[in-house]
Amino acid sequence: xxxxxxxxxxxxxxxxxxxxxxxxxxxLFAFISRVVDTVLGAFETVLLALPGWGVIALVTLLAxxxxxxxxxxxxxxxxxxxxxxxxxxxxxxxxxLVSVSVLLSVLIAFPLGILAARVKRFEQMSSPVLNIMQTxxxxxxxxxxxxxxxxxxxxxxxxxxxxGVAPMMRLTTLAFRQVPRNLLELGQALGATPxxxxxxxxxxxxxxxxxxxxxxxxxxxxxxxxxxxxxGAGGLGAEVTRGLTxxxxxxxxxxxxxxxxxxxxxxxxxxxxxxxxxxxxx
Amino acid sequence: MNSSVACAxxxxxxxxxxxxxFGKHVDEAIEASRDRGVSKKQILHDHGCVxxxxxxxxxxxxxxxxxxxxxxxxxxxxxxxxxxxxxxxSAGQVLVKGQDLATLDGAALRKVRSxxxxxxxxxxxxxxxRSVLENVAFGLEVQGVSKHERHAAAQQSLExxxxxxxxxxxxGELSGGMQQRVGLARVLTCDPExxxxxxxxxxxxxxxxxxxxxxxxxxTKSLGKSAVFITHDLEExxxxxxxxxxxxxxxxxxxxxxxxxxxxxxxxxxADFVAGISRLHLVRAHSVMSQxxxxxxxxxxxxxxxxxVAGPQADLDELINLLIQSGAEALLIVEGxxxxxxxxxxxxxxxxxxxxxxxxxxxxxxEVQA
Numbered sequence: 126x127x128x129x130x131x132x133x134x135x136x137x138x139x140x141x142x143x144x145x146x147x148x149x150x151x152x153l154f155a156f157i158s159r160v161v162d163t164v165l166g167a168f169e170t171v172l173l174a175l176p177g178w179g180v181i182a183l184v185t186l187l188a189x190x191x192x193x194x195x196x197x198x199x200x201x202x203x204x205x206x207x208x209x210x211x212x213x214x215x216x217x218x219x220x221x222l223v224s225v226s227v228l229l230s231v232l233i234a235f236p237l238g239i240l241a242a243r244v245k246r247f248e249q250m251s252s253p254v255l256n257i258m259q260t261x262x263x264x265x266x267x268x269x270x271x272x273x274x275x276x277x278x279x280x281x282x283x284x285x286x287x288x289g290v291a292p293m294m295r296l297t298t299l300a301f302r303q304v305p306r307n308l309l310e311l312g313q314a315l316g317a318t319p320x321x322x323x324x325x326x327x328x329x330x331x332x333x334x335x336x337x338x339x340x341x342x343x344x345x346x347x348x349x350x351x352x353x354x355x356x357g358a359g360g361l362g363a364e365v366t367r368g369l370t371x372x373x374x375x376x377x378x379x380x381x382x383x384x385x386x387x388x389x390x391x392x393x394x395x396x397x398x399x400x401x402x403x404x405x406x407x
Numbered sequence: 408m409n410s411s412v413a414c415a416x417x418x419x420x421x422x423x424x425x426x427x428x429f430g431k432h433v434d435e436a437i438e439a440s441r442d443r444g445v446s447k448k449q450i451l452h453d454h455g456c457v458x459x460x461x462x463x464x465x466x467x468x469x470x471x472x473x474x475x476x477x478x479x480x481x482x483x484x485x486x487x488x489x490x491x492x493x494x495x496x497s498a499g500q501v502l503v504k505g506q507d508l509a510t511l512d513g514a515a516l517r518k519v520r521s522x523x524x525x526x527x528x529x530x531x532x533x534x535x536x537r538s539v540l541e542n543v544a545f546g547l548e549v550q551g552v553s554k555h556e557r558h559a560a561a562q563q564s565l566e567x568x569x570x571x572x573x574x575x576x577x578x579g580e581l582s583g584g585m586q587q588r589v590g591l592a593r594v595l596t597c598d599p600e601x602x603x604x605x606x607x608x609x610x611x612x613x614x615x616x617x618x619x620x621x622x623x624x625x626x627t628k629s630l631g632k633s634a635v636f637i638t639h640d641l642e643e644x645x646x647x648x649x650x651x652x653x654x655x656x657x658x659x660x661x662x663x664x665x666x667x668x669x670x671x672x673x674x675x676x677x678a679d680f681v682a683g684i685s686r687l688h689l690v691r692a693h694s695v696m697s698q699x700x701x702x703x704x705x706x707x708x709x710x711x712x713x714x715x716v717a718g719p720q721a722d723l724d725e726l727i728n729l730l731i732q733s734g735a736e737a738l739l740i741v742e743g744x745x746x747x748x749x750x751x752x753x754x755x756x757x758x759x760x761x762x763x764x765x766x767x768x769x770x771x772x773x774e775v776q777a
Contacts, residue, residue: 307532313493315597316521317549325548329536 143272158279161225165278168221177208180217184394192397199393203386212364212383219360219387222350223343226282230289230342237290238297238338239323248298258291263349267356281353281362289346296338300331336399343391351384361387419601419633420467420490420524425499427485427657430456433497447656459485461657462499467601472627472634474648475659476641476680482657483637487603490635491524492516503601521550525594529606531586533578539589540565540574546597557596564592567626584615591623595630602627604636608643620646641680645669645689653677665689669761686761692726692740693719695758696748699739703749706736711746714739719747723758726750 147154172180181204189197207216241248266287270280304327312322328335354362361384368377428436436456439445447458460482467473477483488494489501492508501508503519511519525546533542540561541548547557565571568588578586587607594602604623608616624647627634638644644651645665652662653673661673669689672678696719703711715733717726719742730738730752740748 305532307528307530308534310493311528311532314491314520314526315546315549316517316519318517321549326534329534
């Protein structure tokens with residue numbers, strides 16, 4: 126027999142599994158869907174409550190007060206572009222999608238990352254899964270997400286979370302592995318409880334690496350959220366998709382540049398906010 | 408240096424037949440080593456086990472500084488971590504203030520660590536994101552003491568180590584010696600009775616190290632603390648220790664005062680170590696003096712009562728100074744008002760030289776030519 130005729134297809138058993146989940150756990154998925162939708166709606170409402178110039182002024186002011194002038198100017202320029210290019214609502218929708226996705230990714234990845242740093246066995250088991258999650262082309266995740274949550278923003282967020290969990294979890298594990306052994310010994314020698322050691326020694330020492338993870342998570346989530354325009358997630362992704370299907374170069378380019386603007390904004394703001402207190406290295 | 412050996416003989420830390428073996432077949436390795444005397448190397452080969460600490464028994468008394476001296480790989484860092492159970496012993500008992508650490512649950516062990524037995528690390532282990540004051544107060548913070556109270560206590564400890572002006576700085580801004588002082592202040596803030604010092608001064612340059620040694624000894628004695636001090640430097644052990652334990656390959660070879668170890672090394676290994684040590688501050692009058700009656704008989708023209716007087720605990724350095732300044736032929740050693748011996752220049756030279764036949768040489772020797 127010709128070996129190429131043997132079709133190895135994980136999808137052949139994965140698809141029925143998804144169907145089965147869908148049939149038997151529909152209420153659960155419906156519930157998750159409703160919760161995510163509500164949270165996302167709240168984010169969007171807040172971001173769109175003020176007129177465009179109001180949000181720009183507010184963000185610029187906060188960046189100036191909390192970070193520095195440079196970041197404030199950059200934020201004003203990036204948001205200004207989104208506003209002036211007529212893509213304000215889409216940009217804010219994208220921001221809301223990214224925020225919710227990153228929030229969920231961190232909520233999942235942070236505890237799992239700590240677990241992997243503590244339990245070698247768990248890391249050995251999770252590592253190949255993370256490898257696959259990071260390497261599979263991201264729009265493949267959209268298929269099961271749409272099968273379970275149907276079209277719209279919720280499957281977009283689900284697919285994004287799957288994509289964003291991997292780097293966050295890996296870097297969380299790395300961050301906790303890198304905590305100097307002598308600091309852990311110090312905690313024990315002082316008679317600190319494991320909780321105090323975690324909160325007052327490990328997490329502060331892990332912050333620099335955790336920030337790198339968060340930054341990665343934000344940027345990968347943005348990429349995925351844009352891609353999710355394909356499944357009706359709205360936002361800038363939808364504009365790009367529209368430009369593509371109608372062959373409208375102008376719209377596509379504007380939306381593309383707005384995505385760059387949002388990416389730069391998120392990157393600089395997250396870095397700036399989280400690195401506000403410079404870590405003193407001994 | 409060992410004049411202030413613990414007045415109260417209360418034992419604060421006690422190890423009884425403690426073993427620490429790293430590897431899988433721990434019990435078999437201990438059995439092979441203890442009952443059949445199999446060598447460390449052979450045990451690694453046969454059982455895949457590394458013996459860190461081998462059948463160590465020791466006692467640390469209230470108010471004493473107990474030094475453990477050994478080269479790297481001798482198991483001294485493992486041993487000190489057994490004393491507060493940062494490492495769990497494979498066999499044997501560790502008692503802190505009469506409590507067997509093995510019988511304590513998590514909370515009780517944490518209580519012992521936070522209140523009775525503090526630790527200072529070679530790497531200092533300061534938290535880089537906290538100010539000096541917050542670092543020093545950290546032990547109390549862990550115990551849930553209020554901010555006001557712990558900062559006041561931390562400020563006091565910083566004063567004790569002479570760093571009160573540096574409270575708001577961050578560890579990265581301090582030199583190595585200052586960081587180690589902060590480590591010392593941190594342990595003092597918790598006010599434990601026992602301080603474990605894991606090679607705290609090893610990474611410092613010699614001048615700062617000596618300064619810190621003196622300060623540490625002064626502080627420990629004035630505060631009435633006991634300390635277990637790990638070092639790879641025999642001179643440091645001699646400067647600091649009321650008693651010194653010499654460790655090699657996980658075994659304690661000899662325990663005694665600095666003088667015991669220098670004058671009566673237990674084996675060739677210890678003797679080798681001791682060889683280069685200056686005896687000026689170690690050897691005391693009582694171990695070099697000759698019998699005064701014999702000496703007087705040989706020198707009838709010298710009045711014993713006119714000789715300059717020193718105590719039996721006076722070290723060679725003092726004796727030499729006294730002899731040179733007085734210009735006398737010898738020194739009379741007096742204890743409790745009674746003469747117990749004389750020290751002649753020959754005795755002093757023998758003492759400095761450290762020849763093994765001091766007594767014989769000192770008593771019989773060259774007085775004839777005098």
